[in-house]
Amino acid sequence: MIAERLDQFMARANAIYYASHDPFADFTTAPEVSQVFGELIGLWAALVWILLGRPDPVLLVEAGPGRGTLMADALRAVSRAQPDFAAAAQVHLIETSARLRAAQAMRLKQATWHRSLAEVPKGPMILVANEFLDALPIRQFVRRRDGWMERYVAEGAWAEEPVEPPALPGAPPFAEGQIVEVNEPARAFVGAVAGRLHRHRGAALFIDYGSREIGPAGSLQAISGGEKANPLAPAGTADLTAHVHFNALAHTAKAGGASVQGPVTQRHLLVELGVRERTERLANAANAAQAEALRSGLARLIAPDQMGGLFKAIALTSPDCPALPGFSDG
Numbered sequence: 001m002i003a004e005r006l007d008q009f010m011a012r013a014n015a016i017y018y019a020s021h022d023p024f025a026d027f028t029t030a031p032e033v034s035q036v037f038g039e040l041i042g043l044w045a046a047l048v049w050i051l052l053g054r055p056d057p058v059l060l061v062e063a064g065p066g067r068g069t070l071m072a073d074a075l076r077a078v079s080r081a082q083p084d085f086a087a088a089a090q091v092h093l094i095e096t097s098a099r100l101r102a103a104q105a106m107r108l109k110q111a112t113w114h115r116s117l118a119e120v121p122k123g124p125m126i127l128v129a130n131e132f133l134d135a136l137p138i139r140q141f142v143r144r145r146d147g148w149m150e151r152y153v154a155e156g157a158w159a160e161e162p163v164e165p166p167a168l169p170g171a172p173p174f175a176e177g178q179i180v181e182v183n184e185p186a187r188a189f190v191g192a193v194a195g196r197l198h199r200h201r202g203a204a205l206f207i208d209y210g211s212r213e214i215g216p217a218g219s220l221q222a223i224s225g226g227e228k229a230n231p232l233a234p235a236g237t238a239d240l241t242a243h244v245h246f247n248a249l250a251h252t253a254k255a256g257g258a259s260v261q262g263p264v265t266q267r268h269l270l271v272e273l274g275v276r277e278r279t280e281r282l283a284n285a286a287n288a289a290q291a292e293a294l295r296s297g298l299a300r301l302i303a304p305d306q307m308g309g310l311f312k313a314i315a316l317t318s319p320d321c322p323a324l325p326g327f328s329d330g
Contacts (some may be wrong), residue, residue, distance in 0.1 A: 042074025194256025
C-alpha cells in the first residue's frame with residue numbers, strides 16, 4: 001500500500017480536478033453573488049492608494065482571480081469614482097490555470113498574467129485575494145498519547161506516520177486526538193507578500209473562510225457536483241479545500257516585516273464599506289427581479305450564519321500604514 005502525505009494528495013487531486021472541471025460549477029464565490037462585492041473591493045483599493053500617497057504607477061494584483069469577475073467589477077467602479085487611481089493601476093493576475101486565464105482574458109484585456117508572486121514586478125502594490133488560500137494544500141497532524149502523527153492518504157483511507165511536533169507559535173497544549181492543520185503554501189505566500197510590503201509601499205487584502213484560531217478538528221472538505229463528497233475519494237473527483245487559520249497567517253506576516261489589521265468578519269468589512277447603501281441604490285434603479293436578486297445577494301454576503309460570519313478578512317500593510325477602510329473597530 002502506497003501512502004501519500006495529505007498535502008501532496010490534495011495538490012495532485014486539485015490539479016487534476018481544475019484541469020478537467022469548471023470549479024465554479026460546484027460553488028459560488030462572493031463576486032458571483034453580487035456585483036457590489038467587486039465594486040467595493042475596487043473602491044477599497046482606491047482609498048488605500050490615497051492613504052499610501054498615490055504612487056504612480058501602482059501594481060493592482062489579484063491572486064486566484066477566478067473568472068475575472070471581481071477585478072472587472074472593481075475596475076468599472078474605480079474608473080467612474082477614482083479615475084486617477086484607474087490610470088495609475090497596472091493590473092497583474094496570478095493564475096496557473098490555462099482554462100481560467102482564457103475566461104479572465106475575456107473581461108480583462110489589459111491584464112498581465114503570472115504563475116506566481118515571484119514573477120510580479122517589484123514596486124508599490126495593492127494585492128487582493130478572495131478565496132485563494134483555502135485551496136492551497138494542507139498538512140494534518142494528530143496528537144496521540146505517545147506523540148504526534150502525520151496523516152497520509154492510502155487507497156482512500158487515512159494512514160499515520162510518526163513525526164516531530166509541528167511548529168505552531170503561540171499555540172496552546174493539545175489534547176489527545178486533536179487534529180492540527182498547517183498550510184505551508186499559504187504561509188509561504190503571505191510571508192512573501194509581507195516581505196514585499198516591508199520593502200515597498202502597499203497593502204494586501206485576504207478574504208477567505210475560516211477561523212481566527214486553530215480548532216480541535218480537521219476542516220478538510222470536498223465538493224463535487226455542488227454536493228459534499230468524500231475528501232479521500234480518488235484524486236481529481238472533487239474540489240478539496242480547508243479552512244484558513246487567520247492568526248497563524250498574521251503571525252507569519254508580522255515575522256515578514258508587515259503590519260497586520262484584522263481579522264474581521266466579511267460582514268464587518270462590507271458593512272463598513274457601504275454594501276447596504278450601494279445595494280439599495282442599485283436596487284432602486286433596477287426592475288423588480290433585479291432588485292430582488294441584489295437584495296438576496298446582499299443577505300448572503302453579510303448574514304452572520306452565511307458568508308458574512310464564516311468568511312474573514314485580514315489586511316497586510318507596509319509598516320506604519322494608517323487604519324484601512326473596513327478595519328476600524330474590528
